[in-house]
Amino acid sequence: MNSDKSFVFNRCGLAALSDFETPEWRGLFTLLEHEQSEFLAHEPLFPSPEYKWPRDPLRTWSRAWEYPYIYHHIDLWRSSKFAGSYSPLILDIGSGVTFFPFTIAKLGCHVICADTDPICEEDISRAIECVDHHPGKVEFRLIDSQGLPFDDGMADAIYCISVLEHIPDFEKTVEEMARILRPGGSLFLTVDLDLRGNAEIGVARYNLLIDCLAKWFRLQYPEFPKHPGDTLISTRGPFPLKDLTGLDWVWFSTKQWLIKPLLGLRPVRYSSLRLAVKGWVLEKR
Numbered sequence: 594m595n596s597d598k599s600f601v602f603n604r605c606g607l608a609a610l611s612d613f614e615t616p617e618w619r620g621l622f623t624l625l626e627h628e629q630s631e632f633l634a635h636e637p638l639f640p641s642p643e644y645k646w647p648r649d650p651l652r653t654w655s656r657a658w659e660y661p662y663i664y665h666h667i668d669l670w671r672s673s674k675f676a677g678s679y680s681p682l683i684l685d686i687g688s689g690v691t692f693f694p695f696t697i698a699k700l701g702c703h704v705i706c707a708d709t710d711p712i713c714e715e716d717i718s719r720a721i722e723c724v725d726h727h728p729g730k731v732e733f734r735l736i737d738s739q740g741l742p743f744d745d746g747m748a749d750a751i752y753c754i755s756v757l758e759h760i761p762d763f764e765k766t767v768e769e770m771a772r773i774l775r776p777g778g779s780l781f782l783t784v785d786l787d788l789r790g791n792a793e794i795g796v797a798r799y800n801l802l803i804d805c806l807a808k809w810f811r812l813q814y815p816e817f818p819k820h821p822g823d824t825l826i827s828t829r830g831p832f833p834l835k836d837l838t839g840l841d842w843v844w845f846s847t848k849q850w851l852i853k854p855l856l857g858l859r860p861v862r863y864s865s866l867r868l869a870v871k872g873w874v875l876e877k878r
Contacts, residue, residue, distance in 0.1 A: 602665045604817045605873045608658040608825035621661035625651055625696065632692030632724055639719035640690065644712045650691050654827045654834050655870040659754050659783045660693060662872045666781050670750060671700050680729060681749035686741065686770065687756030688733075690716045697752075698729030705732045707741060741766070743773045750774070752781040755870065757802065758793045764805045771809035771877055780810055780875040788826065788867040810875035827868040836865045 601617045612618050629651045636648075650656045667683065675681050680703045685694045688706035690713050698704045704726075706717055717733045734742045751770050757763040770780060784802065787795045794802060827834040 600665070602662050602872075603814055605812055605814045606816045606871060607819050608655070608662070608870045608872065609819045609823045610825050610830060611823050612658060612825070613831055617665075618658075618661055621665055622651075622657065625660050625664060625692075628696040628699075629692045632695060632720075635720070635723045638723045639716050641712050641716055644690060644710070644716055646689055646691070650689075652832045654830055654832050655755060655783070655785060655825075655868070657830070657832050658825055658870060659872065663752050663754060663781050663783065664693075664696065666874050667697055667702070667750070667752065668700055670779055670781075671702060675701075675749075682747065683750040683752065684741075684743065684748050684773065686751055686753040686766075687759075688717070689713060690720065692724075693754075694731050695720070695724050695726040698726035698731050701728050703730045703732075705734055705743075707734050707736050707743075709736045711735060741769045741773060745772055746775045746778075748773050748775065748778060750779040750781065754783050755785050757782070758785045758787075763802065767802075767805045767809060774877045776877060778877045779813070780873070780877070782806075782873045782875065784871055786869045786871055788869055789865075792866050792868065806873070806875065809878060811878055813874040813876050824869055827866055834866065834868075 601612055601615045629649070633648070647653055651660055671681060680701055683697065683702045683704055685697075685704055685706045688694060688708050689710075694704040694706050694717075706713070708714075714733050714735050717731070721731050721733075736742060751774060753770070757766060760766050774780065784794060785792075786799060787793055828836070
């Protein structure tokens with residue numbers, strides 16, 4: 594935990610390539626590598642074959658920045674606001690099945706994961722039985738069409754990592770998160786931003802997101818602009834996404850336009866992405 598205002602992650606704004614060159618990022622990444630390795634050591638005991646998620650999410654282009662960023666701020670929040678044995682309630686919205694909520698629970702938090710996928714409920718329930726998360730607690734609740742399954746003002750904090758860009762009506766989700774948080778509760782948020790125009794969130798949706806967040810929340814850190822050349826994007830950084838080329842492109846095209854039609858399946862057009870990622874630390878108004 595580091596409350597120094599000069600700490601590299603004590604800001605809101607775009608992820609930067611230069612962040613990966615700092616001792617702060619290296620220390621956090623090393624800690625989370627260990628946590629993920631412990632989680633994966635128990636993996637044969639809980640995953641369903643139907644669930645498709647990167648086995649090593651920490652080493653993907655955005656999560657390599659997002660997990661350290663969110664972990665740092667939750668650690669700082671927990672240490673500065675909740676003394677003693679109180680276990681603050683923090684919600685993981687759009688959790689998937691990863692090591693991260695178990696790592697947050699080890700900070701002394703009561704973490705409730707929430708997702709729309711019932712397979713996540715099965716897998717996390719099994720993982721709870723075998724993955725260490727003391728002194729905290731981990732639970733799961735399934736999200737349905739009625740909204741987030743939590744009472745008004747029940748949560749001390751929420752974290753949401755690269756989820757809102759996948760929700761067409763994210764305005765409702767932001768409002769729901771504000772409803773669930775207690776007055777003065779914290780929201781730790783990251784979102785992928787579309788730079789090419791073939792994904793969410795583009796310019797118009799970004800402006801809508803900013804307006805929506807401002808309605809319910811206020812920034813806890815200033816936004817520091819980054820030079821475009823220093824911005825982390827999906828095709829550059831420690832773990833970039835790869836565009837399809839060569840034999841990979843040939844196989845993708847063969848599968849989509851020859852094999853799938855023979856099987857009665859609809860082909861999918863390839864669309865290379867260019868994404869940036871932005872993080873916020875917010876407080877409910």
